Amino acid sequence: MTSTLKGITLKGSAELVAEFFSFGINSILYQRGIYPPETFTRVTHYDMSLQLTTDPKLKSYLTNVVSQLKEWLFECTVQKLVLVITCLETNEVLERWQFDIECDKSAKESSAPREKSIKTIQDEIRSVIRQITATVTFLPLLETPCAFDLLVYTDKDLVIPEKWEESGPQIINQSEEVRLRSFTTSIHKVNSMVAYKRTDSA
Amino acid sequence: MDLEDDTTVLTTLKSFNSFISRPEHPQRLSDHSAGSGNLQNQYKRSMELLEAAEKVHSINRYLQLDQEKKQMELSHKRARYELEKAASDSARDFEHEVDRNQELLGKIKKLEERETEAAKNLSDQMEENHALRKNMEGLSKKMEEQDSRLNTANQTIISLKDEIRELKQKIQNQDLTISAQALENQELQEQRDLQRRKYQDVSQLCQSLQAAQSSCSEHVIKIKELERRLAFQEQDISIMKTVKSEVARVPDLEKELKRLRDDNDFLRESRENCSLLKEEVEGLRKKLERMEKTKEELVNMELEKEKLQAWENLGQSTGLNIRKPEDLSREVIQIQQREIALKEQNYILNSRVRSVERSESELRTELSQQRNKTLEEQKKRETQDALVRRLQKRVLLLTKERDGMRAILESYDSELAPSEYSPQLSKRLREAEDILQKTQNHNAEMEAQLTKAQEETGTLKLQLQTSTNAHFSWLILIQPTESVCVCVCSFFREKIEDLEAERQRLEEQNNILEMRLERHNLQGDYDPVKTQVLHFKMNPTAVAKQQQIRGDQLSDVIKIKLLCFLQTSGCVADLRKQMESSELRNQRLKEVFQRKIQEFRTVCYVLTGYQIDVTTENQYRLTSVYAEHMNDSLLFKKGSSGSMQLMETEFSKTLGEMVALHLHHQKSIPAFLSAVTLDLFSRQTTV
Numbered sequence: 001m002t003s004t005l006k007g008i009t010l011k012g013s014a015e016l017v018a019e020f021f022s023f024g025i026n027s028i029l030y031q032r033g034i035y036p037p038e039t040f041t042r043v044t045h046y047d048m049s050l051q052l053t054t055d056p057k058l059k060s061y062l063t064n065v066v067s068q069l070k071e072w073l074f075e076c077t078v079q080k081l082v083l084v085i086t087c088l089e090t091n092e093v094l095e096r097w098q099f100d101i102e103c104d105k106s107a108k109e110s111s112a113p114r115e116k117s118i119k120t121i122q123d124e125i126r127s128v129i130r131q132i133t134a135t136v137t138f139l140p141l142l143e144t145p146c147a148f149d150l151l152v153y154t155d156k157d158l159v160i161p162e163k164w165e166e167s168g169p170q171i172i173n174q175s176e177e178v179r180l181r182s183f184t185t186s187i188h189k190v191n192s193m194v195a196y197k198r199t200d201s202a
Numbered sequence: 203m204d205l206e207d208d209t210t211v212l213t214t215l216k217s218f219n220s221f222i223s224r225p226e227h228p229q230r231l232s233d234h235s236a237g238s239g240n241l242q243n244q245y246k247r248s249m250e251l252l253e254a255a256e257k258v259h260s261i262n263r264y265l266q267l268d269q270e271k272k273q274m275e276l277s278h279k280r281a282r283y284e285l286e287k288a289a290s291d292s293a294r295d296f297e298h299e300v301d302r303n304q305e306l307l308g309k310i311k312k313l314e315e316r317e318t319e320a321a322k323n324l325s326d327q328m329e330e331n332h333a334l335r336k337n338m339e340g341l342s343k344k345m346e347e348q349d350s351r352l353n354t355a356n357q358t359i360i361s362l363k364d365e366i367r368e369l370k371q372k373i374q375n376q377d378l379t380i381s382a383q384a385l386e387n388q389e390l391q392e393q394r395d396l397q398r399r400k401y402q403d404v405s406q407l408c409q410s411l412q413a414a415q416s417s418c419s420e421h422v423i424k425i426k427e428l429e430r431r432l433a434f435q436e437q438d439i440s441i442m443k444t445v446k447s448e449v450a451r452v453p454d455l456e457k458e459l460k461r462l463r464d465d466n467d468f469l470r471e472s473r474e475n476c477s478l479l480k481e482e483v484e485g486l487r488k489k490l491e492r493m494e495k496t497k498e499e500l501v502n503m504e505l506e507k508e509k510l511q512a513w514e515n516l517g518q519s520t521g522l523n524i525r526k527p528e529d530l531s532r533e534v535i536q537i538q539q540r541e542i543a544l545k546e547q548n549y550i551l552n553s554r555v556r557s558v559e560r561s562e563s564e565l566r567t568e569l570s571q572q573r574n575k576t577l578e579e580q581k582k583r584e585t586q587d588a589l590v591r592r593l594q595k596r597v598l599l600l601t602k603e604r605d606g607m608r609a610i611l612e613s614y615d616s617e618l619a620p621s622e623y624s625p626q627l628s629k630r631l632r633e634a635e636d637i638l639q640k641t642q643n644h645n646a647e648m649e650a651q652l653t654k655a656q657e658e659t660g661t662l663k664l665q666l667q668t669s670t671n672a673h674f675s676w677l678i679l680i681q682p683t684e685s686v687c688v689c690v691c692s693f694f695r696e697k698i699e700d701l702e703a704e705r706q707r708l709e710e711q712n713n714i715l716e717m718r719l720e721r722h723n724l725q726g727d728y729d730p731v732k733t734q735v736l737h738f739k740m741n742p743t744a745v746a747k748q749q750q751i752r753g754d755q756l757s758d759v760i761k762i763k764l765l766c767f768l769q770t771s772g773c774v775a776d777l778r779k780q781m782e783s784s785e786l787r788n789q790r791l792k793e794v795f796q797r798k799i800q801e802f803r804t805v806c807y808v809l810t811g812y813q814i815d816v817t818t819e820n821q822y823r824l825t826s827v828y829a830e831h832m833n834d835s836l837l838f839k840k841g842s843s844g845s846m847q848l849m850e851t852e853f854s855k856t857l858g859e860m861v862a863l864h865l866h867h868q869k870s871i872p873a874f875l876s877a878v879t880l881d882l883f884s885r886q887t888t889v
Contacts, residue, residue: 147743177724
């Protein structure tokens with residue numbers, strides 16, 4: 001808890017944001033029913049109860065991605081993280097949860113911590129996750145079996161690590177977009193939004 | 203009980219019958235002996251006796267029957283007991299039987315099934331039987347055929363036996379001939395020995411002959427040398443003859459020589475003269491050349507002279523002090539310097555013009571700014587004038603209001619008693635006066651602002667005037683361009699307006715584009731120059747898709763495989779063991795086979811004297827043990843019908859006779875081969 005007194009460093013910020021992504025992705029997967037609800041377990045974090053997956057394959061995948069993401073966050077080379085939900089029958093992209101990451105690259109040079117307490121940052125994160133939970137009310141129901149994928153928008157000069165490959169942006173044809181809350185650690189600013197396929201009835 | 207009754211009746215009947223049959227004799231006796239009076243008493247007595255006897259008898263009988271009955275009852279009871287026992291046993295047996303029955307029923311069912319199977323098998327068997335019968339028929343036919351063949355074969359065998367007999371006879375004949383030939387052979391060998399001896403003699407003779415030949419050749423060489431010497435001598439003789447003839451010609455020749463010497467002297471002198479003359483000619487020619495050169499120079503000199511005269515004339519005609527080309531160059535340089543100075547001046551002037559133009563444009567912009575300012579100021583002034591007018595109106599209204607209020611107050615004062623309302627009225631009055639004061643103050647402020655604004659406008663006007671003056675002064679400086687300037691100004695203004703309009707349009711477009719960009723950004727678009735999109739290779743979508751594809755493609759195959767696996771899973775281990783063992787066996791067989799083949803080949807080589815190699819398919823190369831060269835080999839090709847044909851090789855070409863005899867005539871490859879072997883063998887051993 002010394003960091004709360006001192007403020008936040010680049011490393012701490014990267015860890016906080018990565019943690020947010022881990023919880024955020026888990027709660028999206030739970031809320032949108034991509035994985036069956038019985039494979040999730042209840043955890044308390046950010047002073048709220050959250051759902052975490054117990055599926056071993058999904059767990060290993062998420063830890064892989066989030067640890068790599070943490071590295072990129074630390075290097076300030078990541079621009080966006082996108083969670084794409086694809087219909088398995090038609091291969092159509094139905095939802096895109098986009099998290100724009102604005103990195104303050106000056107933090108890379110000066111190691112001086114910023115004056116923002118972890119408590120306030122976590123409050124902001126909590127409100128973002130609450131909003132993600134609340135979006136279920138207006139998002140169309142996913143009726144077909146779906147799978148998800150995580151896209152990371154990085155700087156062009158980044159060397160692609162092993163096990164990773166280039167992908168398309170997976171843009172939704174005819175989408176509606178809704179901006180969600182954003183939070184900032186004063187080093188990384190995360191703007192969240194969700195785009196979903198416009199249904200014919202709407 | 204009925205039975206017993208019956209028995210009693212029967213017994214009584216029997217006894218009665220016996221009684222009747224017995225007393226017939228005594229009655230008759232009594233009839234005869236006693237008379238008829240006693241007869242009745244006797245009859246009665248006898249009847250009484252009979253009755254008593256009958257009674258005793260019946261009592262006895264009864265007792266007996268009773269006993270019998272008791273016995274019967276006992277036996278009946280025993281029988282009943284036994285029957286019950288038997289019944290229970292039979293019931294138990296019955297149950298057993300029922301169970302057995304059921305078992306048997308089950309067995310029957312099974313047997314029925316078996317029967318059906320057996321029936322099936324039977325039908326199959328029947329079919330097979332049919333097939334077998336057919337086969338049998340075929341076989342019997344074949345058998346018949348074979349029998350017929352056998353018969354024919356027997357016949358042929360008989361004929362062959364005959365042939366054999368004939369051949370045996372032939373062989374005997376041949377043996378005889380062979381023995382005769384052996385005898386001949388011995389004779390021939392003797393002859394050969396004789397010939398060998400002769401040969402030795404001949405060889406000795408040959409050696410002597412060779413020695414003689416060598417001496418002969420030496421002699422021949424000597425003869426040749428002598429002949430050559432003879433030829434030389436003949437040549438010498440001919441040379442001598444010619445020399446002699448030449449010697450005869452000598453005095454004539456000396457004379458001629460003298461003559462020639464004289465001639466020679468004369469010619470020498472003339473030659474010397476000739477060389478002298480030639481030298482003279484040379485000298486003259488050189489002189490001539492020199493003369494020509496001087497002539498050419500003279501012409502050139504004249505031309506130069508003319509040129510120089512022209513120069514002198516030029517100096518005179520131009521009036522300049524040009525006597526020499528240097529003067530001219532100096533003049534030219536001077537002129538160039540002047541030109542450069544002029545050019546510099548020109549540049550300076552141009553730059554000045556440009557600076558003036560620039561300042562003019564600046565002034566123009568300033569002018570336009572100033573005009574804009576004046577316009578703004580005028581607008582301000584107008585607005586302020588309007589304000590002032592409004593304020594004045596308000597002041598008028600307020601004064602009117604005040605007057606009205608005062609009048610009202612006065613009317614109140616006049617109407618009401620001063621004692622009751624005076625304080626209130628005075629308060630109101632004071633309030634009204636305060637308001638008035640405030641409005642007046644406000645008024646004054648507004649007026650002050652107005653004056654300030656007017657002053658500002660005045661100063662601005664002054665500025666404008668000064669600037670316009672300055673501009674005018676500039677304009678005076680550039681009077682001729684003024685009209686053009688005005689035109690240009692208007693043109694520029696139009697242009698500026700156009701540009702402004704365009705700018706606005708572009709701004710709107712920019713806004714629209716920014717909106718779109720934002721939207722695209724929201725949809726997830728990105729700049730491929732700066733950004734790349736990455737994802738984990740084994741992401742859940744990819745995995746799910748792969749599974750789906752695999753599931754679609756292989757579901758049937760998997761099902762089948764699964765079934766097979768289920769069936770065979772037990773046998774897999776056994777199969778593996780079997781496979782391993784069979785592989786091992788294979789390996790061993792291979793080794794054994796290789797060894798055997800090698801052995802067979804060596805044996806073949808040793809026994810037949812031929813090494814047989816398979817070069818290509820259906821081609822066999824035979825190399826004899828006794829071959830003189832490594833490459834001496836015979837090539838055989840296996841034809842389509844299985845017959846072997848000799849191919850032509852270097853070696854086979856040398857065996858023309860044997861080929862003709864053994865292959866073309868006798869048509870026997872083994873004979874040919876053995877003949878070749880014998881030939882080669884004999885060749886090796888004799889040498």
